[in-house]
Amino acid sequence: MxxxxxxxxxxxxxxxxxxxxxxxxxxxxxxxxxxxxxxxxxxxxxxxxxxxxxxxxxxxxxxxxxxxxxxxxxxxxxxxxxxxxxxxxxxxxxxxxxxxxxxxxxxxxxxxxxxxxxxxxxxxxxxxxxxxxxxxxxxxxxxxxxxxxxxxxxxxxxxxxxxxxxxxxxxILPTGWMAAENADIEPGDTVAVWGCGPVGLFAVQSAFLMGAQRVIAIDHFPHRLELARQFGAETINFERTKVYEALQDMTGGIGPDACIDCVGLEAHGAFADNIIDQIKVSTFLGTDRAHVIRQVIMAARRGGRVSMPGVYGGFVDKFPLGALMEKGLTLKTGQTxxxxxxxxxxxxxxxxxxxxxxxxxxxxxxxxxxxxxxxxxxxxxxxxxxxxxxxxxxxxxxxx
Structure with missing residues (x-):
C-alpha cells in the first residue's frame, strides 16, 4: 500500500x-x-x-x-x-x-x-x-x-x-470542545482563545455554544482571524497589537474569565525560546516555546481559569508560577x-x-x-x- x-x-x-x-x-x-x-x-x-x-x-x-x-x-x-x-x-x-x-x-x-x-x-x-x-x-x-x-x-x-x-x-473537534469544557465556561463569560488554527477555531465555536458572552480570538493570520469573526468572535492581531494591553482594555482592566492556549510549543514571539529550542531537542530540554502560556497566565483575571490543549513536550524556562498561584488560577490540560x-x-x-x-x-x-x-x-x-x-x-x- x-x-x-x-x-x-x-x-x-x-x-x-x-x-x-x-x-x-x-x-x-x-x-x-x-x-x-x-x-x-x-x-x-x-x-x-x-x-x-x-x-x-x-x-x-x-x-x-x-x-x-x-x-x-x-x-x-x-x-x-x-x-x-x-x-x-x-x-x-x-x-x-x-x-x-x-x-x-x-x-x-x-x-x-x-x-x-x-x-x-x-x-x-x-x-x-x-x-x-x-x-x-x-x-x-x-x-x-x-x-x-x-x-x-x-x-x-x-x-x-x-x-x-x-x-x-x-x-480537532473533540479537542476544541474539551478545551472549552476545561475552561469551565459560565454564561456571560469573556473567553480569550490564543491561536486560530483548527483547534482554536473549534474552541471559539464551542465556547459560544457553552454560553460565553464574548470570545476574543488571538492570531496573526488574516484569514484565520476572519474565520473566527464569522463565529462572532472579536479578534486581536498580535503582530499589530500588544495582547495583554488589548485584553485589559477590552475587559475594563479585569482580564478574561477564561483563557485557552491553542498554540502550544511552537509559539511565535519569544526570541530566547527560539534559540533554546535548538539545544538538546532530543532530550526534552528547552524544546518548548512557552510564550503563549506565559501570556495566558499573565492576562487571565484573578480567580480565572486556564485551559491548555496546545501540545507541549518538554521543559520550559521562565514559567510564571508566581502569577499562577497568587492570582488563584485553575489550570487544566491534557490530551483529549x-x-x-x-x-x-x-x-x-x-x-x-x-x-x-x-x-x-x-x-x-x-x-x-x-x-x-x-x-x-x-x-x-x-x-x-x-x-x-x-x-x-x-x-x-x-x-x-
Missing part, C-alpha cells in the same frame, strides 16, 4: 509499504477514505517530537471502511467508521473513568521508558505519533490497523453524512479523551448545531501528501486544513 512516512525534519515521503495485518483479536483493518494533516503533525515535521524513526507512518486524523476484523472486534466488515486518535483499551482504571487519553494498556511495555524519562510516566497510545506514544502506524495511508477496535471507532450509520462533516471527530465526546458531537453535527466543514481549504491525493505538509507548514493562512483522499486523482484542484 501507499503511505506517508517520516524520514527526518521536513522530509515526508509517499512510500510503498506492507499492508497492515490483524495482530490481536480486538484489531480491525480499516480502508482509509479520508485523512487529514493536523497541526500536531507539524511538530513531527519540524523535528520537535523525539523518538521518531525513518519510515514511521504518519497520521492520526482518519476514517474509512472496515475491511477485516479480529475475533473479538465488535465491528463488521463494510461499516463506515471514524477512528479517535487516542488508542484506548476501555477497561483499565483510567478508561473506566472516561480518561481515555490516559489509558494504561495502549502503549506497549517496551516503549515505556521513552515517556517515563521525560514525563514521569509512560504516555498512552496514539496513531502515527512517535515511539513515545507506542510506535503505531498512522492513518495517512491506504489502510491502517486499529487496535481495541471494539472501543474506539464510531460507526457512522447514515451514508448521506459525508466524510467532510465527521472526519474531524477524530481529533476523544471517545468521551465522539457520539454527542456527532449528534450535534447531525442536528446542524456544529459546522465542521468550514475549515477545509484543500483536498489532495494521498500521493500529494509531501506537498501538503510543505504547504500547510509554509502557508498556514491559505492552507487552513488539508484533507487527503486515497485513490483521488493527483494534482487536482488543490482548492476545495
Amino acid at each position: 501507499k503511505a506517508l512516512a517520516w524520514h527526518g525534519k521536513h522530509d515526508v515521503r509517499c512510500d510503498t509499504v506492507d499492508d497492515p495485518e490483524i495482530l490481536n483479536p480486538r484489531d480491525a483493518i480499516i480502508r482509509i477514505t479520508s485523512t487529514a494533516i493536523c497541526g500536531s503533525d507539524l511538530h513531527l515535521y519540524d523535528g520537535y517530537v523525539p523518538a521518531m524513526k525513518p519510515g514511521d507512518i504518519l497520521g492520526h486524523e482518519f476514517m474509512g471502511v472496515v475491511e477485516e476484523v479480529g475475533a473479538a472486534s465488535t465491528l463488521k466488515k463494510g461499516q463506515r467508521v471514524v477512528v479517535p486518535f487516542t488508542i484506548s483499551c476501555g477497561k483499565c482504571y483510567h478508561c473506566e473513568k472516561a480518561q481515555f487519553s490516559a489509558c494504561e494498556n495502549s502503549n506497549p511495555a517496551d516503549k515505556h521508558d521513552i515517556g517515563r524519562e521525560g514525563l514521569g510516566q509512560p504516555m498512552s497510545g496514539v496513531f502515527g505519533y512517535s515511539h513515545m506514544t507506542g510506535g503505531y502506524s498512522g492513518g495517512q495511508a491506504e489502510y491502517v490497523r486499529v487496535p481495541f477496535s471494539d472501543v474506539g471507532p464510531l460507526v457512522i450509520p447514515d451514508d448521506s453524512v459525508e466524510d467532510d462533516k465527521v472526519l474531524f471527530l477524530t481529533d 479523551h476523544v471517545q468521551k465526546y465522539t457520539r454527542p458531537l456527532y449528534t450535534a453535527i447531525a442536528e446542524g448545531k456544529i459546522d465542521s466543514t468550514f475549515l477545509i481549504s484543500h483536498r489532495m491525493a494521498l500521493e500529494e501528501g509531501p506537498t501538503g505538509y510543505q504547504k500547510f507548514h509554509d502557508e498556514q493562512d491559505t492552507y487552513t486544513k488539508i484533507v487527503l483522499k486515497p485513490g483521488m486523482a493527483g494534482s487536482a484542484s488543490l482548492a476545495a
